[in-house]
Amino acid sequence: MRFSNEWSEGRIKSIKQVGETVRQFEIDIPAEVSFSAGSHINVEVYFKGHPEIRSYSLVGKPRRTSVLKIAVKLLPESKGGSAYMWTLEEGQKIRVSQPKNHFELTYGSSEYVLLAGGIGITPMVSMAEELLAKGENFRFVYAAQKRSDMPFSEDLNTLLGDRLQLFVQDEHGLVDIPALVNSMKKGSQLYVCGPMGMLEAAKLAWFQSALPAEDLRYETFGTTGLYPTVAFKVNLPRFNKTVEVSANQTLLDALEEEGIEVMYDCKRGECGLCQVDIIEYSGTIDHRDAFFSSEERACDKKLCACVSRVFEGELTLDTSYRG
Numbered sequence: 381m382r383f384s385n386e387w388s389e390g391r392i393k394s395i396k397q398v399g400e401t402v403r404q405f406e407i408d409i410p411a412e413v414s415f416s417a418g419s420h421i422n423v424e425v426y427f428k429g430h431p432e433i434r435s436y437s438l439v440g441k442p443r444r445t446s447v448l449k450i451a452v453k454l455l456p457e458s459k460g461g462s463a464y465m466w467t468l469e470e471g472q473k474i475r476v477s478q479p480k481n482h483f484e485l486t487y488g489s490s491e492y493v494l495l496a497g498g499i500g501i502t503p504m505v506s507m508a509e510e511l512l513a514k515g516e517n518f519r520f521v522y523a524a525q526k527r528s529d530m531p532f533s534e535d536l537n538t539l540l541g542d543r544l545q546l547f548v549q550d551e552h553g554l555v556d557i558p559a560l561v562n563s564m565k566k567g568s569q570l571y572v573c574g575p576m577g578m579l580e581a582a583k584l585a586w587f588q589s590a591l592p593a594e595d596l597r598y599e600t601f602g603t604t605g606l607y608p609t610v611a612f613k614v615n616l617p618r619f620n621k622t623v624e625v626s627a628n629q630t631l632l633d634a635l636e637e638e639g640i641e642v643m644y645d646c647k648r649g650e651c652g653l654c655q656v657d658i659i660e661y662s663g664t665i666d667h668r669d670a671f672f673s674s675e676e677r678a679c680d681k682k683l684c685a686c687v688s689r690v691f692e693g694e695l696t697l698d699t700s701y702r703g
């Protein structure tokens with residue numbers, strides 16, 4: 381059960397390879413919409429013939445427009461979203477939602493630090509454009525595994541000059557996130573979008589720095605978890621059912637296929653709407669969300685059904701609908 385969205389039928393205007401594993405899509409939509417920095421749209425994708433929803437950040441200067449730009453990384457463990465997007469061709473129709481923003485810039489800070497990892501660059505481009513246009517004090521740290529897979533780095537370099545620092549893991553190793561956080565003063569904000577390892581490192585460094593918790597903002601693009609992705613069983617005493625979750629399916633998808641309603645929105649482990657109560661489990665819970673605190677995750681009392689799984693075990697859940 382998903383929150384309602386306003387949808388329209390768009391058409392792929394152009395497709396451009398902007399990195400080794402990243403394609404940029406421009407989508408014409410019937411009427412102009414406005415979007416702010418950090419916004420995303422939902423896109424209808426198809427997986428084994430069934431419609432699914434994926435969220436992609438809007439790239440580019442926030443404005444009123446009838447052409448929406450997103451970038452999609454082809455993920456080796458794609459559950460269908462990126463693989464489907466990569467089958468699209470120019471001229472094809474695609475259903476998209478109105479822009480929404482769960483990752484807004486909050487103004488009034490003495491300094492903004494943007495930290496992007498890999499495809500986490502996408503919302504940061506609009507943030508950098510907006511901060512630059514408003515004359516704000518900011519720095520931008522962009523890290524990726526390979527130089528050949530750093531979309532928008534050249535444009536950002538031209539736009540931002542010295543404000544931009546690029547870290548190529550194959551050449552320089554990992555960004556020193558604790559040092560980055562330590563270089564920040566009270567009154568500044570850190571915005572992070574990237575893989576779970578980057579986010580966890582930023583959270584830990586932030587927590588240890590004693591900077592105000594609300595000044596760390598983040599959005600993630602999923603995680604592959606700490607354990608391999610394998611099939612598992614879920615027992616649902618409330619429905620007197622056992623559901624099999626295959627390796628290429630999320631727990632949320634498996635429950636929905638069985639007609640068991642769970643509230644959800646982001647499907648990225650961020651909003652927490654899809655949380656379900658764990659009655660008991662065997663094996664190891666692989667929490668892949670960015671919603672719960674590490675203490676909450678350690679308790680293993682709840683999990684986010686859109687991303688989290690169990691490794692080498694079974695789950696018994698209470699999925700009571702939370703309106």
Ligand code: FES
Nearest residue numbers: 645647650652686
């Ligand atoms: S739907 Fe948002 S955390 Fe699962």
